[in-house]
Amino acid sequence: MTKQSETPRWQELALGTAVTDPGSARYNRTGDWRSSRPIWDFDKCVKCGVCSIFCPEGCITMQADGLPLADMEYCKGCSICMVECWTGCIEMEEEKE
Amino acid sequence: MVEIRFHGRGGQGAVTSAELLAQAAIAQDRYAQAFPSFGPERRGAPVVAFARIDNKPIRVRTVVSKPDNVIVLDPSILRIVNTSLGLAESGVQVVNSSKNAATLRKEFDLKGKLVTVNANRIAAEEIGRVITNTTMLGALVKATGLVDVDLLVEQIQNRFGRIAGGNIKAFKRAFDECVIDE
Amino acid sequence: MGERKGVEVSIAIAEAAAACDVDCIAAYPITPQTHVVEHLSEIVAEGELDAEFIPVESEHAAMSACCGTAAAGARTFTATASQGLALMHEVLFIASSLRLPIVMVVANRALSAPINIWNDHSDVMTERDVGWVQIFAENGQEAADLVVQAHKIGEDKRVLLPVMVHFDGFILSHVIEPIEMLDRDEVKKFLPDYEPQQRLDVDNPITMGPVGMPTVYTESKMAAEAAIRRSYGPILETFDEFGKQFGRQYKPxxxxxxxxxxxxxxxxxxxxxxxxxxxxxxxxxxxxxxxxxxxxxxxxxxxxxxxxxxxxxxxxxxxxxxxxxxxxxxxxxxxxxxxxxxxxxxxxxxxxxxxxxxxxxxxxxxxxxxxxxxxxxxxxxxxxxxxxxxxxxxxxx
Structure with a gap:
């Protein structure tokens, strides 16, 4: 699938203005909505993966070393990972710029 | 075109009467309409149904206001509704009543050709319930010859299936027992 | 030639929909509903039609369910009237904008208040701008015939739009009159199986009904406008084809x-x-x-x-x-x-x-x-x- 144009002529729209490009929400870099970001204290982290499971954006992946990593291109800073983390190893830090 | 108005009470089968009559005419390759008076249905309330029969396509969608024939399925209707309203002078009125024509004429000022039949008694005896729709059709067809008797019986058979027997007997008895008063 | 029968118009319409071999009927079963879907539910229950009958809690839900089944690629039919049509209002736009060829029969009836169940065109005329193809029947035969033609028109790859067939409440819907019933085999010849151009399919995922930003909404509306204007040719072709096969020629x-x-x-x-x-x-x-x-x-x-x-x-x-x-x-x-x-x-x-x-x-x-x-x-x-x-x-x- 090719990326659909953002400013198509009406003749170029898919039937019923459908989105025919699966997963195209990825094109929207929504990370810049963020007003605060999660910071992990890896000394406390037990690599359980709860943060990754609860992240509504699906932007937290577990690395080869077992530690989580949030993709800041998409993380909106919703704080759900912080609330769900039972070891309390995540803190939210305000975005400066 | 012949236009017929049926007077009855909700639950007595006035609409079914009109439908059976129309279906018999259609089965004869003629044209017909049957329809209710389009009110909310209430058991026991006075209701009206209509039918039209013609040998060419019927192009009218209004209620029947000048009927050629009127059928009164319930004797008590005469006291509350002017069933003769708009009835043609040459028209026929078929009334379910235990009284004779002379008495009814005096009591309700009925004019024109009057057909009486004690449909309540016939229905009670043949069907076991006082539902007079099929019975009254017997008297109507006898007096007017509007549709073929056998085709009408066939419609009753189709409609009522297992319980058609009593209805057909009642229909035939009314055909034989009704009294026509010119 | 189908059998000529004295039958209530609503029943004839239901039989016509069954002859179209519809896959799905979603409808609200209570007033202001007509005998159309009541009879269809019987046909389905009797096993005479292999279809899903979905009784829903409101007409809003009925039209929403119709959008869903049509989006999944099912031939979809429903019926309503009066307040029911009004309650569907917002979803009607969605059906046409998503290009879902639903067929809906509307027994035209008045809108309250005062409460009135009888015939006029206030229900349909307030739905002029919803982007559906809309056709009016004059009698029972037309109403039944138009159901079959509506499926063909709507599913035409050049059209792909929902179609409303209007017939007057009571003065048509409750009348028994002679109607030539549509033979299922004949209808099958006229109306081939529905092949959706796009549908919801897990193997080929698409998104129907996404957000349309101001940068796209105008183009989307223009596409729908073009679709309904261009439907005119296929509509005439369908009328002609029906006329040739069934001997009853329709004109706009x-x-x-x-x-x-x-x-x-x-x-x-x-x-x-x-x-x-x-x-x-x-x-x-x-x-x-x-x-x-x-x-x-x-x-x-x-x-x-x-x-x-x-x-x-x-x-x-x-x-x-x-x-x-x-x-x-x-x-x-x-x-x-x-x-x-x-x-x-x-x-x-x-x-x-x-x-x-x-x-x-x-x-x-x-x-x-x-x-x-x-x-x-x-x-x-x-x-x-x-x-x-x-x-x-x-x-x-």
Whole structure:
């Protein structure tokens, strides 16, 4: 699938203005909505993966070393990972710029 | 075109009467309409149904206001509704009543050709319930010859299936027992 | 040839939908519903039709479910009337914008208040702009035939739009009359299996009904506008094909005794039959009158209409709905709009009649004719008038 144009002529729209490009929400870099970001204290982290499971954006992946990593291109800073983390190893830090 | 108005009470089968009559005419390759008076249905309330029969396509969608024939399925209707309203002078009125024509004429000022039949008694005896729709059709067809008797019986058979027997007997008895008063 | 039967029009419509081998029927089963879906539920329950019957809690849910099943690629049918259609309102736009070829039969009935269950066109006329193809039946045969044609039109790859078939509540929906029933095998020949151009499919995922930003919404509306305007050709082709196979030819605009007619009556729906009988009577009395009726309402077949009224000196439009505080009846509005630029500009009298189940009879057509003649004699007549109202439309307000 090719990326659909953002400013198509009406003749170029898919039937019923459908989105025919699966997963195209990825094109929207929504990370810049963020007003605060999660910071992990890896000394406390037990690599359980709860943060990754609860992240509504699906932007937290577990690395080869077992530690989580949030993709800041998409993380909106919703704080759900912080609330769900039972070891309390995540803190939210305000975005400066 | 012949236009017929049926007077009855909700639950007595006035609409079914009109439908059976129309279906018999259609089965004869003629044209017909049957329809209710389009009110909310209430058991026991006075209701009206209509039918039209013609040998060419019927192009009218209004209620029947000048009927050629009127059928009164319930004797008590005469006291509350002017069933003769708009009835043609040459028209026929078929009334379910235990009284004779002379008495009814005096009591309700009925004019024109009057057909009486004690449909309540016939229905009670043949069907076991006082539902007079099929019975009254017997008297109507006898007096007017509007549709073929056998085709009408066939419609009753189709409609009522297992319980058609009593209805057909009642229909035939009314055909034989009704009294026509010119 | 199908069997000719004395049957209630709603039942004949249900049988026609079954003959179309619909896959899914989603409908609200209670008032203001008609016998159409009641009978379809019986057909499905009896195992005579392999379809999913979804009884839902409201018409809003009914149309939403229809959108879902049509999006999944199922041939979808439903029916409603009056308040039910009004409750569907917002979802009707979605069905057409998503290009889902749902077929819906509407028994045209009045909107409350006061509570009124009877026939007029206020339900349909408030849904003019929802982007559906809309066709009006004049009698039971047409209503049944149009259900089959509606599926074919809607599913045509050049169209892919939902279609409403309108038939008048009660004066058609509850009438028993002779109808040639549609034979299932014949219908199958006419209407092949539905092959959706796109559908919800886990193996080939797409998103239907995404957000359309201001940068795209206009283009989306233009695409829908183009689709419904372009449906006109396929609609005519379908009418012709049906005519060839079943012997009943449909046209977007019908005329009756319009040759040399000076005043033409304009109608839609079931009252057109009464109007034809009225034309016969007036003709016998030496009046040069004729009848033109719209069968197709959306897309509006205006060129056909202009051909139909050629030679008329005046038009008398009978509307079954009006826009309070606005420019009169919807049919008259659209005719006037379309004839504004034409020379010579012929007078058009607008009559609103038959609201909430009031009979429209010869007296009303006489009144409309009288108004048209008055205009031709140079008299002033009100721009539009509720011709049946007691007390007069243009008395003290």
């Amino acid at each position: 605009v019908e005329t009756y005794k319009t040759e040399d007619a000076e005043v033409m009556l304009i109608t839609m729906g079931g009252i057109s039959e009464t109007a034809m009988s009225w034309v016969d009577e007036r003709r016998a009395a030496g009046e040069k009158v004729g009848l033109v009726r719209f069968r197709l309402w959306r897309p509006l077949p205006i060129e056909e209409f202009k051909k139909a009224i050629k030679g008329a000196k005046a038009l008398a439009v009978i509307d079954r709905h009006f826009s309070p505080g606005g420019p009169g009846g919807p049919v008259a509005q659209e005719i006037k709009y379309n004839l504004y630029e034409d020379e010579p500009r012929i007078p058009i009298v607008e009559c609103v009649a038959g609201l909430g189940g009031r009979d429209v009879d010869f007296n009303d057509f006489d009144k409309a004719l009288g108004k048209a003649k008055a205009v031709l004699n140079g008299e002033q007549v009100p721009p539009f008038e509720l011709i049946q109202v007691r007390g007069g439309h243009h008395g003290e307000i």
